[in-house]
Amino acid sequence: MTGKVIAVAKDEGHNFSKRIVPEINIVAGLGVDGDTHQGVKVKHRSRVKADPTQPNLRQVHLIHSELFDEVAKQGFHVTPADLGENITTKGIDLLALPRGSHLKIGDDVVLEVTGLRNPCAQIDDFQRGLLSAVLDRRANGELIRKSGIMTVVLKSGWVRPGDRINVQLPDPPFLPLERV
Numbered sequence: 001m002t003g004k005v006i007a008v009a010k011d012e013g014h015n016f017s018k019r020i021v022p023e024i025n026i027v028a029g030l031g032v033d034g035d036t037h038q039g040v041k042v043k044h045r046s047r048v049k050a051d052p053t054q055p056n057l058r059q060v061h062l063i064h065s066e067l068f069d070e071v072a073k074q075g076f077h078v079t080p081a082d083l084g085e086n087i088t089t090k091g092i093d094l095l096a097l098p099r100g101s102h103l104k105i106g107d108d109v110v111l112e113v114t115g116l117r118n119p120c121a122q123i124d125d126f127q128r129g130l131l132s133a134v135l136d137r138r139a140n141g142e143l144i145r146k147s148g149i150m151t152v153v154l155k156s157g158w159v160r161p162g163d164r165i166n167v168q169l170p171d172p173p174f175l176p177l178e179r180v
Contacts, residue, residue: 008088016084016123029153042055062149067148100113101167105157
């Protein structure tokens with residue numbers, strides 16, 4: 001399974017949307033250099049409030065650009081970095097990846113998938129009703145979170161738009177993604 005990077009972004013503050021940049025430096029064990037979520041310990045404000053000693057399983061956030069097309073059909077206008085992702089992808093069903101999958105991006109970077117982003121009410125502050133558009137339910141009532149995946153950094157390097165993404169699945173049994 002392969003795809004590509006459409007856009008990269010970061011933000012030094014705890015803003016909802018991030019700032020598109022030409023490239024990002026991804027640092028092993030930490031995340032995106034210069035991004036507010038970079039660190040060994042959790043940086044997301046609600047998680048810090050609950051327990052600041054938990055490991056940061058949300059070092060790099062990825063969203064598939066296909067989500068933007070899906071929500072556009074419902075009248076929403078979303079572009080790369082609007083939903084706070086560091087890397088916008090195309091061509092990979094990120095939500096279908098099992099936990100522990102490795103994403104090799106460009107020549108050097110390797111990310112390990114830790115889980116799903118749990119969309120929060122801030123999405124509705126960005127565009128009213130968008131939260132409902134990035135959530136769904138399976139036939140059994142189980143919640144489907146569509147707002148991307150979270151990863152940790154195994155290998156450092158630079159990521160730029162156009163970089164190829166190669167997926168390496170973990171050994172079976174495959175563990176489903178859960179919110180992190």
